[in-house]
Each structure stands twice: as structure tokens, then as C-alpha cells.
Amino acid sequence: MTIRDAAEADLPAIVDIFNATVPTRLSTAVLEPVAVEERFEWFHEHSPDRHPLWVAELDGAIAGWLSFHSFITRCAYRGTAELSVYIHERFRRRGVARALLERAIGESPRLEITALTGLIMGHNTASLRLFERFGFERWGVLPGVARLDGVERDIVIVGRHISPA
Numbered sequence: 001m002t003i004r005d006a007a008e009a010d011l012p013a014i015v016d017i018f019n020a021t022v023p024t025r026l027s028t029a030v031l032e033p034v035a036v037e038e039r040f041e042w043f044h045e046h047s048p049d050r051h052p053l054w055v056a057e058l059d060g061a062i063a064g065w066l067s068f069h070s071f072i073t074r075c076a077y078r079g080t081a082e083l084s085v086y087i088h089e090r091f092r093r094r095g096v097a098r099a100l101l102e103r104a105i106g107e108s109p110r111l112e113i114t115a116l117t118g119l120i121m122g123h124n125t126a127s128l129r130l131f132e133r134f135g136f137e138r139w140g141v142l143p144g145v146a147r148l149d150g151v152e153r154d155i156v157i158v159g160r161h162i163s164p165a
Helices: 008-024 036-044 096-107 125-133
Strands: 002-005 053-058 061-070 080-087 115-121 137-148 151-161
Touching: 002 096, 008 036, 008 053, 008 061, 008 080, 053 096, 061 096, 080 096, 096 125, 115 125, 125 151
Parallel strands: 080 115
Antiparallel strands: 002 053, 053 061, 061 080, 115 151, 137 151
């Protein structure tokens, strides 16, 4: 497996992986698939030296991706980042998400990140378990804030502090 900075040419694969999760109502509160053109601005908000967007390649294909986002844009939160991880269905349970998370944690000191967070649907037990295996704790719950097909869903805030390099 190779993990590298995403290139603009990877955007269609990134969007395909994301869009495949939309109908599952498990990983995102986005209710309709997005177009590649809609994601160009999001793509260009990432920078390798502050908030990277990485892809994992396996068997000659993009198996998944991980992105760092600003947690809250106020200066005092500069050291905190939110992670998003999406894995192609064909590559799940093959260590792709684990490898991406491990790298994110390892690279955080270089990126001047002192805390990592994730916002995970409360019913997405697989993602919650994955993050917990990497030392993330449940820092909060936003009860019933997402309405998916008429069902109120919780958002669980997970987080972990990062030791300086």
C-alpha cells in the first residue's frame, strides 16, 4: 500500500468513494451524491504542510482517502484538526483505514497538530471502534442533530491529544 498526497487527477476517485457512502446513511450527512466539479474548492483547501489530503493506493487503485480539516477557524483552535476517512467498499477490512489513521497520528506533530477530532455518526459502530483502537475517546455527543430519511441520528465527537515530536 502506498499513501501519498492526493493530486487533482485523483479527485474523480475520491468523489466516487465518497458518493458510494451517501446512500448508506452511515458515514455522511450529505443526502445526495456530489459532482467532481463541486469538490474542486474543497480539494484546493488542503495543503500538504498544514491540512493534507492523502490517498491510499492498493492493487493499482485508490483504495481510500483521509483528509485533515480545520476544526474551528478561530486562532486558539489552530492546533486542532478534524479527520475524515473514506474507504472504497472493495478495500474495506484490508487495513487501509488503519494505515491512513496511523499516518495521520504520526504526521500530526510535523503539521503542528496537538489534537485530532472526528465527527462520526453514532450508529457507525465500525468507525467508532476503529478510532477507539487508535486512542480516540468519546469527547461528546450531539444527540439527534442529523436527520437521515426521517430518522434522527447522533453525531459522536471523538478526539485524542497528540504528543509533541
